[in-house]
Amino acid sequence: MNNEILQKAARKFGTPLYIYDANKIKNQYERLTRSFKSVKKLQINYAVKALSNISILKFIKNLGSGIDTVSIQEVMLGIKAGYSPKKILYTPNGVSLDEIKKVSDMGVNINIDNLSMLEQFGNLYPEIPVCVRINPHVMAGGNNKISVGHIDSKFGISIHQIPHILRIIENTNIKVNGIHMHTGSDILDIEVFINATEILFNAASKFKFLDFIDLGSGFKVAYSTNDSETNVEELGIKLSKRFNSFCKEYGRNLALIFEPGKFLVSESGNFLCSVNSIKQTTSTVFAQVDSGFNHFIRPMMYGTSHAIENVTNPYDNERFYSVVGYICETDTFATNRKISKISEGDILNFKNAGAYCFTMASNYNSRLRPAEVLYINNELIQIRKRETFEDLITNQIEINFAQIT
Numbered sequence: 001m002n003n004e005i006l007q008k009a010a011r012k013f014g015t016p017l018y019i020y021d022a023n024k025i026k027n028q029y030e031r032l033t034r035s036f037k038s039v040k041k042l043q044i045n046y047a048v049k050a051l052s053n054i055s056i057l058k059f060i061k062n063l064g065s066g067i068d069t070v071s072i073q074e075v076m077l078g079i080k081a082g083y084s085p086k087k088i089l090y091t092p093n094g095v096s097l098d099e100i101k102k103v104s105d106m107g108v109n110i111n112i113d114n115l116s117m118l119e120q121f122g123n124l125y126p127e128i129p130v131c132v133r134i135n136p137h138v139m140a141g142g143n144n145k146i147s148v149g150h151i152d153s154k155f156g157i158s159i160h161q162i163p164h165i166l167r168i169i170e171n172t173n174i175k176v177n178g179i180h181m182h183t184g185s186d187i188l189d190i191e192v193f194i195n196a197t198e199i200l201f202n203a204a205s206k207f208k209f210l211d212f213i214d215l216g217s218g219f220k221v222a223y224s225t226n227d228s229e230t231n232v233e234e235l236g237i238k239l240s241k242r243f244n245s246f247c248k249e250y251g252r253n254l255a256l257i258f259e260p261g262k263f264l265v266s267e268s269g270n271f272l273c274s275v276n277s278i279k280q281t282t283s284t285v286f287a288q289v290d291s292g293f294n295h296f297i298r299p300m301m302y303g304t305s306h307a308i309e310n311v312t313n314p315y316d317n318e319r320f321y322s323v324v325g326y327i328c329e330t331d332t333f334a335t336n337r338k339i340s341k342i343s344e345g346d347i348l349n350f351k352n353a354g355a356y357c358f359t360m361a362s363n364y365n366s367r368l369r370p371a372e373v374l375y376i377n378n379e380l381i382q383i384r385k386r387e388t389f390e391d392l393i394t395n396q397i398e399i400n401f402a403q404i405t
Helices: 003-013 022-035 055-064 072-080 097-105 113-125 159-172 190-204 231-252 262-268 296-301 387-394
Strands: 017-021 042-046 066-069 088-090 109-112 128-133 178-181 212-214 255-258 269-280 285-289 308-310 318-324 332-340 346-349 371-378 379-384
Touching: 003 017, 003 072, 003 269, 003 346, 003 379, 017 262, 017 308, 022 042, 022 231, 022 262, 022 285, 022 371, 055 066, 055 072, 055 190, 066 072, 072 097, 097 109, 097 113, 109 113, 109 178, 113 128, 113 159, 128 159, 128 332, 159 190, 159 332, 178 190, 212 231, 262 387, 296 332, 308 332, 332 346
Parallel strands: 017 371, 042 066, 042 255, 066 088, 088 109, 109 128, 128 178, 178 212, 212 255, 285 318
Antiparallel strands: 017 269, 269 285, 269 346, 308 346, 318 332, 371 379
């Protein structure tokens, strides 16, 4: 999307505003499937938690994707968006057996990462096949908050507990039809990914009735112009060869599943803000915008560095700014960043804002969440209304203290 389209969106829908480029999502989906074209049974399951708007889910469904979900609410969103339950994988962590039972009753594929839950579910429903999530004890990912495959992680069943899983299978007669891992996000080194995969293949060989292997995702995207990203084409060549070889060793063709979230939608997203004021102190020039980490938490939570462009004035001399929000805390998007000269009223574009941005937004400081727009076929289509004050209080129950004795 060019600056003209972004400015048009800001004028039409106001700021702050999320806008997603459908064509970029499609290109990323096709890039991934093309990279693994030599795999006979390839399945992409989009990670709903990255961006869960129903219109986005419908668009990705039309590309041929299934979905990976982590809560019963995400499962319900997927079904509402038109996904067949058989195209939904439910991969919870730390949920109750009651929730797992409810999701199973919907006909969705279940992925269990807890020995106790596996045994309880197996005793109740031995006829329902399940997938098991393995923790390979591999440190991977761009931030310790998103590294989930190491030995101290709460996720997955330890690779050293495979004998326990096999014993539960024997005792309950439950069928394990899939094996899964997800080591983290923003993984740049493909050798780390391949090494973890070898661990999973070794574990998979111990299960007799597998239909699929799910390798999660974690592909890194470029947050700025010169930033690095996972070479999925090279990974596709190396991993496809090894996977096809494993299938021969195993004795039949298994499905290979990936569950990309950030890889599919991150670069499609643009977050537009208006500059409320320029504040100069003795040490810093602040560009203060009409948003904060209540809408766009990644820089504050993960330390991510998103490219920021002045959409209104893109070609002026660059100056150094610290871009900050209006939340009553340290609320910094960028520090001492070179940006084309900013004036009050200018529109700034935060790039790479498609994944884990709106879905992590909140009403902190009683601020309202922004609208969302999809840019598709040269049209700007609103897919979520901006919140109102009535939305903020709709589920609150106001007490009449005069009636309390």
